Amino acid sequence: MLNLDQYSCLGVALRDALERWPNETCLIEADRDREKTRLTYSDFKDVAMPLSRALEDAEFNSGDRAAIIMTNQSKWLISAYAVFYRGGVLVPLDYKLTAAEHLQLLAHCKAKFLIVEYHLWRALTQSPEFKSHKLKKVLVTEAPLKADLAGAYRWEEFRRKGEPGFVARQREDVVCIVYSSGTGGRPKGCVLTHDNYLEQCKSLTAWYPFWPGVRYLSILPTNHAIDFMVGFIGPFVCGACVVHLRTLRPEFVRDAFVRYKITYVSLVPMILKNLERGLRAKLDELRGAKRFLLRRMIALNKWLTRKRPRVSLSRKLLSRVHQGFGGELRAMFTGGAFMEPSTLQFFYDLGIPVANGYGLTEAGTSLTLNDLKPFRADTVGKPLPGVELRILNPDTEGIGEVAVRGKTVMSHYLDDPELTAQTIVDGWLLTGDLGRFDGSGHLQLFGRKKNMIVTEGGKNIYPEDIETVFEGLPVKEYCIFAANYLWPAKTLSREMLVLLLRLEQNQEFTSALREELITRNRRLPDFKRVGGYLLCGKDFPRTASMKIKRTVLAEELRKILDRAALVEL
């Protein structure tokens, strides 16, 4: 790995990485079962330099902003490097947003250049708000031959000969503006510096190192803070390889693990849960001696790895399971939403550690991560090196708002001094999340501050915490709200919790389901019990990282349902 302390900016570190490992593979891109691109670090440089030179000739200069709206692919990383080479500021936008939202954010960040995939560009040009855009140049990838590009340039042809001028930046200079997936309607552009990323990279790789030969499967969107770090910067400064898949169809994702012998992958809890479901179904199909033997092996593995993971040993004991993941998988990362401990434990017992972590865009990538010494399924791990966390105004149980200070914390919100002042107070970033530290220094999360309720008895209740009791409920999705949060009331008395249910298509709310709800509800202490349920007629809105957009959902519900729709349990 490069010694990141010696670098002043991402551009220099990446430039050195391309020189240091010229013959190592840095990128593989596959579409279904066909490999489309395989680049060494030297090849990567050969593709990026003419693009960077063309940017220079188009007067893209130090501090200029270039937005990227692309799905995960090699051209994403090549474009980002070309921007950094010119000392530019990157604005990675979530490709899942609507055209109107894209245009709103492009205007908000005052991007000069845009690099975008053709189908997304087509949607932008068809949007009524398109005419007012102020972009200077747009580069479109993979446009069909006869496509009308509405004044944009083809990415593949936007290249010039000659060495581009490298522009070095300082650690405190801005390198990215990343829009937080927070659920408000007001754009929250987190302004992040070179120092933020270099320090974040150092802390993450201290616990989960990359090296030449390591392969990271990039599934989370690269615009997301996690994939940008562990699916680009981290592997590159260590000479490792990033694998992109142009499809998320489960059968091809499964094949990719095996074909490319993946070492690490990051997944949102929902996908991890899907993987668990599929694997459990396969294991349940086993009969007789095979089933007995597998159970014994899992029990043995569990005992042998109780203090720390022993991946090589687990691969031998449970070879068929590990072969299904390619045989080289060392760990999976997850975070970004509340993860069910039983899922983490399920994979750990099979010898596949899932490192659960906690982070937010405002603080780079990750604040805490499970260090697996030993594995803990019930926490989001310990603070990463260099990250200082504290609990503000803890209650009698030690629970309070998590605040963070450290080199990975963003500089400010773009053009929003008021929000910045509310969020960063005396150098501490207020996360809005509630947590406490246990005796071993692990952070436990209990929910968002705003959806928390305080009972008449003075006890705090965290709806997200209660959701775990309903884990595995046979419905499509569910979540818990405080009734006063849905229908604001000026009193905290007679507060109750509401279980919002989204049934599967054609599923009926049966008496058996009602009984199941009642049984599970009784497992909770009386002050935490759910008072009633609501049936929701549509899927829950979710962020790019699959977190439920609780504020948006609450607003939608407020419009269509009132307290009278509540069915008491």
Next chain:
Amino acid sequence: MPNPDQTLTEILNLAAAHFKVSREKLTPDDDFFKTLGIDSLQTLDLLTRLEHHFHIELPDYELQGVSDFRTLADRIQARL
């Protein structure tokens, strides 16, 4: 090669059969996420079925943001 109207009709028929809903409930401008109550992973299932039916390949990224049957039919027609 089917004409655009035929393509659209075939898609609606296949979607109704795949998700076991009444064909009469589906109209070309329906948002299929809402009408069928499906998520993005279930949509990928439908796309795989449509690919087999029309003998074409529909890249996931090409369909990013497509949520109604008519636009889906346009994209498929362009590949026939």
